[in-house]
Amino acid sequence: MAIYTRTGDAGTTALFTGQRVSKTHPRVEAYGTLDELNAALSLCVCAAKNPQHRQLLENIQLQLFWFSAELASESEEPTPEQRYISSEEIAALEAAIDTAMGRVPPLRSFILPGRSEAASRLHFARTLARRAERRLVELSTEIAVRHVLMRYINRLSDCLYALARAEDHDAHQNDIIQKVAERYLAAIRTSATREPAMSLSFQELHQLTCAAVMRAEELQVPVVISIVDANGTQTVAWRMPDALLVSSELAPKKAWTAVAMKTATHELTSEVQPGAALYGLESHMQGKVVTFGGGYALWREGLLLGGLGISGGSVEQDMDIAETAIAAINVRTHQ
Incomplete structure (x- = not known):
């Protein structure tokens, strides 16, 4: 028809x-x-x-x-x-x-x-x-x-x-979720191929913690110190007397974020602004990710060893304490 x-x-x-x-x-x-x-x-x-x-x-x-x-x-x-x-x-x-x-x-x-x-x-x-x-x-x-x-x-x-x-x-x-997952899975794959010796030793964990405590005492800032391994699992948690309770939540998140994103947390600040590639990251990750200073990825010979998170002072003080502690052991903050 x-x-x-x-x-x-x-x-x-x-x-x-x-x-x-x-x-x-x-x-x-x-x-x-x-x-x-x-x-x-x-x-x-x-x-x-x-x-x-x-x-x-x-x-x-x-x-x-x-x-x-x-x-x-x-x-x-x-x-x-x-x-x-x-x-x-x-x-x-x-x-x-x-x-x-x-x-x-x-x-x-x-x-x-x-x-x-x-x-x-x-x-x-x-x-x-x-x-x-x-x-x-x-x-x-x-x-x-x-x-x-x-x-x-x-x-x-x-x-x-x-x-x-x-x-x-x-x-x-x-x-956002896809990008975070890709970066986190990349960190997992890196850790899976790592030699057993390429991780922070007990002595290094102790040195890192003690150096952070000493610097915090010099600044008269009680902080919480968190160290995670390359899989994001917490290996050290230390709370100085009178440290803010909220810091017990923030320090592990800073350390985890540094490992998950394979970068220092303060370097994410510009990436989460309106119009930037990771805008909305914090809300989409339901608060698990921290995008201000105090978290550092720990690298050695191109391998991710773990992450350090410091919380309790201002952002600048947290970064100062973390960087001082990292300088006490043989690691880098960038790959």
Whole structure:
């Protein structure tokens, strides 16, 4: 069966009621833009990673068919077998907006649309929803348009924005986790091939701890000292009298971070700023990672031996104590 009828060759099209109007008629412009939006949403469904987002987008696609059918009919009487947009669909959009926005950090400036494919496609669909809204407002100056349709199309663009933010957030979080996992696994592989002798001896652990305590006493700063092996397992934990309780949590995290990221913790500070490669690392790792000074990776002959974490003073004091202690044994802080 041929899909062409030749009846539109003169620049007109038929509404559901059979009346022929120009293809530039505001009614045709409105439901034609909804058709564009629906096609764009199909790409969003394919790109979205969150299964709940995909299901919601498919529901919206069906609702746009109802929406278009209503605009394509001049009948003011509802048709029993036809579905119509109602407040129920608007409530579902608002619930989706609240859920998505509740998962992402607040923005204080404009952002470039989409750092992931799904978010980029959703932002594009959002602009089509805004255009559809403008077409609908234009149409409403000529015919009666149900107010619920105006509310729905306005809320839809907000919903697509919220979904884009959530997809971007998830993609960024997964990217952070992947990068951290790769660096940590690299450290594990290095430790697996290490000769048994290439680890800190008991004497070196003792010297490292004593040197840190001596420097801390010189500075009159009670600290917590943590040393971990190349696998991130704590081998030494020493708390000086009157050291802050929170330091008992921070020192091991600094040592672990230095091993996991294979670098000193203060060198991560610039990497976690907005726009940097590891932005959001601390929150995505649920507080396990520390990105301020006081943690050092310990290297010898290109092999990672472990990590040292100092906490209790200012960042500068913690770094001073750690660097003084490291100087007491034959290790480096860089590979």
